Amino acid sequence: MMNFKKMVLSLLAICITVTFISCGGNSNNNASENSSAGNKNEILGAGATFPYPFYSKVFDEYNKQKGIRVNYQSIGSGGGIKQLQNKTVDFGASDAPMSDEELSKSPAPIVHIPSCLGAVIITYNLPDNPSLKFTPEVLADIFLGKIKKWNDAKITAMNPGVKLPDLSISVVHRSDGSGTTYIFSDYLSKVNAQWNTKPGTGKSLDWPTGLGAKGNEGVSGLIKQTPGSIGYVELVYALQNKMPAAALQNKSGNFVEASLKSTSAAAAIDLPADMRVSLTNTAAPDGYPICSFTYLLVYKDQSYNNRTEASAKATMDLINYVIHEGQKYAEPLGYAPLPDAAVKKAEEILKSVTFNSKPLL
Amino acid sequence: MNEIAFQAKRINLKEKVFKKTLTLSAITVVVILLAIFFTLLINSMPSIKALGGKFFYDKTWDPVADEYGALPFLVGTLLTSFLALIISTPFSIAVAIFLGEYYKKGVVAEIFKNVIDLLAGIPSVIYGFWGLFVLVPIVQTIELKLNLPPYGVGIFTSSVILAIMILPFSVSLSRQVISMVPSHLKEAAYSLGATRFEVITKIIIPYTKSGLFAGLLLALGRALGETMAVTMLIGNTHQIPTGIFSPGNTMASVIANEFSEATGKIYTSALIEMGLFLFVVVTIINILGKQVIKRFTL
Numbered sequence: 315m316m317n318f319k320k321m322v323l324s325l326l327a328i329c330i331t332v333t334f335i336s337c338g339g340n341s342n343n344n345a346s347e348n349s350s351a352g353n354k355n356e357i358l359g360a361g362a363t364f365p366y367p368f369y370s371k372v373f374d375e376y377n378k379q380k381g382i383r384v385n386y387q388s389i390g391s392g393g394g395i396k397q398l399q400n401k402t403v404d405f406g407a408s409d410a411p412m413s414d415e416e417l418s419k420s421p422a423p424i425v426h427i428p429s430c431l432g433a434v435i436i437t438y439n440l441p442d443n444p445s446l447k448f449t450p451e452v453l454a455d456i457f458l459g460k461i462k463k464w465n466d467a468k469i470t471a472m473n474p475g476v477k478l479p480d481l482s483i484s485v486v487h488r489s490d491g492s493g494t495t496y497i498f499s500d501y502l503s504k505v506n507a508q509w510n511t512k513p514g515t516g517k518s519l520d521w522p523t524g525l526g527a528k529g530n531e532g533v534s535g536l537i538k539q540t541p542g543s544i545g546y547v548e549l550v551y552a553l554q555n556k557m558p559a560a561a562l563q564n565k566s567g568n569f570v571e572a573s574l575k576s577t578s579a580a581a582a583i584d585l586p587a588d589m590r591v592s593l594t595n596t597a598a599p600d601g602y603p604i605c606s607f608t609y610l611l612v613y614k615d616q617s618y619n620n621r622t623e624a625s626a627k628a629t630m631d632l633i634n635y636v637i638h639e640g641q642k643y644a645e646p647l648g649y650a651p652l653p654d655a656a657v658k659k660a661e662e663i664l665k666s667v668t669f670n671s672k673p674l675l
Numbered sequence: 676m677n678e679i680a681f682q683a684k685r686i687n688l689k690e691k692v693f694k695k696t697l698t699l700s701a702i703t704v705v706v707i708l709l710a711i712f713f714t715l716l717i718n719s720m721p722s723i724k725a726l727g728g729k730f731f732y733d734k735t736w737d738p739v740a741d742e743y744g745a746l747p748f749l750v751g752t753l754l755t756s757f758l759a760l761i762i763s764t765p766f767s768i769a770v771a772i773f774l775g776e777y778y779k780k781g782v783v784a785e786i787f788k789n790v791i792d793l794l795a796g797i798p799s800v801i802y803g804f805w806g807l808f809v810l811v812p813i814v815q816t817i818e819l820k821l822n823l824p825p826y827g828v829g830i831f832t833s834s835v836i837l838a839i840m841i842l843p844f845s846v847s848l849s850r851q852v853i854s855m856v857p858s859h860l861k862e863a864a865y866s867l868g869a870t871r872f873e874v875i876t877k878i879i880i881p882y883t884k885s886g887l888f889a890g891l892l893l894a895l896g897r898a899l900g901e902t903m904a905v906t907m908l909i910g911n912t913h914q915i916p917t918g919i920f921s922p923g924n925t926m927a928s929v930i931a932n933e934f935s936e937a938t939g940k941i942y943t944s945a946l947i948e949m950g951l952f953l954f955v956v957v958t959i960i961n962i963l964g965k966q967v968i969k970r971f972t973l
Contacts, residue, residue, distance in 0.1 A: 392938045482824050489911035489928075491738075491936025513739060517936045520737035525826055525922050526911025528932060539811055540827060 357629055360387040361394020361407030364432055364493055364548065365608045368649045369407070372640040373632075380635075382628060391493055392517075398424065398611055401619050404629045406611035409493035410500075411590035423614040425667060426589045427660050428607035429636050431650040433549040433577040434498045435559040435604075439537050440464065443558040444476045447569050450505035450595075450603070453562065456544060457485055458508060459523030464542060479542070485524025486536045486545030491517040493606075494530070498546045501594035501604045546604075549577065550648035566599040576602035577650035585659050605650075610636065616669045623669050630674045634664055715951040722944035730948060736913045738933070743945035745952070747915045751923035752953075754830055754916060755905060756898040759837030760891060766838075767845040767894070768887060772875060774846070775853030788850075795843035803907035806836045811908070818920055828910040829922045836904050841894035848893060848968075852886030853879055885967050892964035896957050902927040926953045 359369075366388035373384035389397075391408040398406030399420050411426055436448065448456075452468050455461045461468060464478045488495045496517045503510040513519040527536040530551040537543045537557075549572055552559055561569040570576050580593050580601030593605045610633055616626035637652060637660045644651040652660065665675050722730065726743055733744020770791065778784040811827035818825045856879050864874045880887070902925075910922020911932060926949045937943045 390936050392936055484824060484826060489906070489924075490932040491934075493936075513737070516739040517938070518738045518933050520735060520739065520913050524912065525828060526924075526932070528906060528911075532907070535807065536828070539807070540815075541825065 355382055357382060357384045357405070357625075357632055358403045359384060359394075359405045359407060359610075360389050360397045360403045361611070362391045362409045362493065362608055363388040364409050364550075365407065365430060365649065367550075368430055368644055368647050369636075371643045371647060372636055375640070375643065376632060376635055380631075382632070384632060395611070398613075401613075404612070404625070405633065407609065408611060409606060409608050410496050411592075411607075411609060412611070422618060424611050425614050425663050426609045426611060427633055427637065427663055428589055428652060428656055429610050429633075430641070430644045430652060431577050431581060431593070431605055431607055432497075433572055433580075433602055433605045433650065434494055434501075434546050435549050435552045435557075435572040436544065436546055436562065437534065437537060437552060437557045437559055438544040439539075439541055440481070441479060441541075444473075444478075445558070446476065446560045447472050447563070448560050449563045450502075454502050454506035454509050456483055457487075457502060457521075457523070458506075459485070481542035484540050484543040485521075486533050486540070486543050487519075487521055487524050487526055488529070488533060488546075489526030490528050492529075493517065494546065494548055495519065497594060497604060497606045500592055500606075504592075504595040549574075549650075553648045562603050564599075564601060564603040565595055565597050568599060570600060570602045572602050572604075574645055574648070574650045576600060577605045578653050580605040581607070581653050581656050585656060587659070587662070589656075589659055589663060607656075612667060614667055615671070616667060616674065621669075623674075626669045627674050630664060630667060634661075634675060637661065637664075712951075712954065715947055715954060719944055719948035719951050721940050722948045725941050726945065726948075730945065734915060736929070738937070738939075738942050741939065741941055743941070745926065745945075745949050747913055748924050748926045748929050748949065749952075750915050751830070751909065752899055752925040752927070754919075754923065755834050755837055755909065755925060756895055758830065758834035758919065759841060759898045760895050762834060762838035763842050763845065763894065764891060767842050767849060767890070768880075770842070770846050771849030771853050771887070771890075772879070775850040776875065776879060779854055791843045791846050794839065799840065799901060799903040800907075802836050802840055803904040806832060806904060806908045810835060814920075821920070823920050826910060826920070826922055828908050829920050830909065830916050831919045833905045833908040833925075834919070836908055837898045837901060840901060840904065841898050844897050845887075845890040845894040848890035849883070849887050852883040852890075856882050885970055889964045889967040892960055892967065896960040896964065899957050899960065900927055900953065902931050906931055926950075 366386070369386050369388075373386060377383050386407075391410060394403075394406040394408055395412060395416060397403045401421070407429075409432070412420075412424065417424060436453065438446065446469075448469075449472055452461065452472065455468065462483060464481045464483055470476075470478055496515065499509075499513065499515045499519055503515045513521060525536060525540075527533045530547045533545045533547050534551065534555060534557060537545050547557070551557075552572070559572045561571045563569050580596040580598050580603070582598040582601065583593075583596055585591055589607065589609070591607070593601075593607060595603050596605065612629060612633070616629070617623075637657055641651040641657070665673055667674055722743065726733075730743060730745055731749070732746055733742065734746050735742045735744050736747065737743075770787075774784055774787055778787070807828075810832055814829075814832050815825040815827040818827070860878055860882065861874055864878050869877065905925050906928035909924055909928060911924050911928065912922045913924060916923035930946050930950055934943075934946050937946055
C-alpha cells in the first residue's frame with residue numbers, strides 16, 4: 315500500500331513537471347527537428363493557407379528543375395509569422411503584411427516580398443442570380459445590417475432593369491479566423507466610418523448581423539441553401555465553383571467585375587519601397603477594390619542561427635524564382651500574377667537582403 | 676521441494692508484474708487527465724488575470740477590441756444541450772422501456788440494440804452534413820410559415836441533431852437499469868391486478884428513476900462538448916440567442932472556429948479559458964452522473 319501511494323505521488327509530480335515543461339516550451343516546438351541551417355537541399359517554409367495551391371505548384375516545379383526540395387507547411391499566416399520569429403523556418407508566408415508592432419517584436423528586421431495577389435468577391439443567392447452592382451456605402455450598410463431587404467431603394471437605384479424580390483437579406487460571414495475576413499473588413503473600414511469604429515478590421519470580428527460558416531466552402535454552402543443570402547469568398551474559390559459575383563464601385567467611381575485581370579490591375583499604384591501596403595479600395599482606375607498581396611517573409615540579414623551562406627542563397631534563389639518564372643503558374647490556378655512594377659519592387663527588396671552585410675543576389 | 680518453491684516464485688513474479696502493469700496504466704489515465712487540466716489552467720492564466728469575472732458575464736466577444744465575454748456562448752451551450760435533452764428524453768425512455776421490458780431478447784431486440792449503438796458510432800461531421808442537407812431545408816420551411824427569417828440553421832436545428840446524437844448514450848444505460856428491475860416486484864404488481872401500463876408507470880419508472888436520471892446526465896455531458904455538428908448548424912453568431920430559432924454559438928464551436936488563427940496573448944488565453952470552463956462543467960456533470968448511478972446500485 316505504501317508503495318502504491320509513493321507511486322501515485324511521484325507520478326503526480328511527473329505530470330505537473332511535464333505540464334510546466336510543455337507550457338514553457340511550446341513557443342519553439344518545431345525547433346529541434348527541423349533545424350534548417352545545415353541542410354541546403356531542403357528549404358523550410360510555413361504560413362498562409364490561401365496561396366498554398368500556388369506555392370505547392372511552384373515549389374514542385376522548382377524541385378524538378380533545380381533538385382531543391384521545399385517543405386512548405388500551410389499552418390496559417392499567424393503561425394508562419396510566429397515560426398519565422400522563432401527562427402525555425404527559412405521563410406514565412408502571410409496574407410496580411412506584418413504590423414509595426416509585430417515587426418518591432420521580431421528579433422531582427424524582416425522584409426516582405428509579394429508573391430501573388432488574391433481577391434475577395436461578394437456572392438449572393440437570388441432567384442435567377444442576376445448580375446448586381448454595389449457601391450461601397452450600400453455594401454457596408456448591408457453587412458452592418460442597416461439594409462434589410464433586397465428591394466431596398468438604395469440597392470434598386472444602382473441596379474436599374476434588375477427585378478429585386480421583397481426578400482430579407484441574410485448576411486453570411488466566416489466563423490473561423492481568416493485572412494479573407496481580414497481583407498474584407500479592411501476594405502469596409504476604409505470606405506465606411508461606422509464600420510471603422512465597430513466592428514473594425516480583423517481576422518475574427520464581432521459581426522453586427524448574419525450567420526457564420528466555417529471556411530470558403532461553408533460560406534458558399536450556406537449561401538446556396540439560403541434564399542436571399544449574401545456573403546464573401548475568395549476569388550479562387552468563386553472561379554472554381556462558378557459562383558455569381560457582384561461588380562463593385564472602386565475609388566475612381568468605376569464598377570469593376572472581380573477577375574484575375576482586375577485583381578492584378580489593383581496593384582498598379584505607387585507601391586511603397588517595403589511593399590507593406592493594403593491594396594483594398596485601390597486608387598487604380600480599373601482595379602477591383604477588395605484585393606491584397608500575399609507575402610513571403612525573410613530576415614533582412616540572413617547570417618543568423620549558424621546559417622550557412624549556401625542555404626541563405628538557396629532561399630533567395632527560390633524566392634527570386636517565385637516572383638519571376640513562378641508567376642506563370644499563378645493564373646491557371648486562379649491566382650492573380652504580380653504586375654511588372656510590383657515584380658521590380660520585389661526584386662529590389664530581394665537584392666537588399668544580405669549575408670554578413672554582403673548582398674546575396 | 677526446490678522445484679515447487681521455484682514455480683511459486685515464478686508465479687509470484689508474474690503476478691507482481693501483471694499487477695504493476697495494471698496499476699501503471701490506470702495511473703497513466705489519471706495523469707493524462709490532470710495534465711490536461713493543468714495545461715489548460717496555466718495557459719488560461721493571462722486571460723483570468725486580465726479579464727477576471729468579466730469573462731463570465733460580459734456579452735461582447737470582440738477580438739478586434741480585445742474584449743472577451745463568454746456569456747453568449749455559455750447561453751448557447753446550455754440552451755442547445757438542454758433543448759436536445761428535452762427533445763431526446765421521451766424517445767430515449769420510450770426506447771429503453773421497449774428494449775428493457777417488452778423485447779428483452781430475440782432478433783428484433785438485437786437489431787434495435789445494434790442500430791442504436793450504430794448511432795453512437797457515426798462521426799459527428801456526418802451528422803452535420805445530414806443536418807445541413809436534410810434538416811436545414813425542413814426548418815427553413817417551418818420558419819417561413821412562422822414568418823421568421825429563413826436561416827435554417829440555429830439553436831433549434833443544432834438541438835435536434837444533438838438530440839439524435841445523444842440518444843444512444845442515455846438509451847444504453849436506461850435499458851440496462853430497466854431490465855434489472857427485480858421480477859418479484861413486477862409479479863407482485865401483476866398479482867394485484869395491475870395492467871402492464873400500470874406496472875411500467877408505477878413500478879418500473881419509480882424504481883429506476885435515478886438510473887434513468889444518470890443516463891440523461893451522461894447524455895447531457897456528451898451534448899455539452901459536441902463540436903463539429905453544432906458548428907455546422909448553429910449559425911455561429913456572437914449574440915445571445917433571442918429565441919430557439921435564432922442563430923447562436925457554443926463554447927466548443929467558438930474554440931474550434933477561432934483557435935487556429937487567434938493571435939495575441941489574451942485572445943488565445945481567453946479561448947483556452949473557455950476550454951477550461953467547458954472541461955470543468957463536463958467533469959462536474961459526469962461526476963454527478965456517476966454518484967447517482969452508485970446510489971442506484973447500492
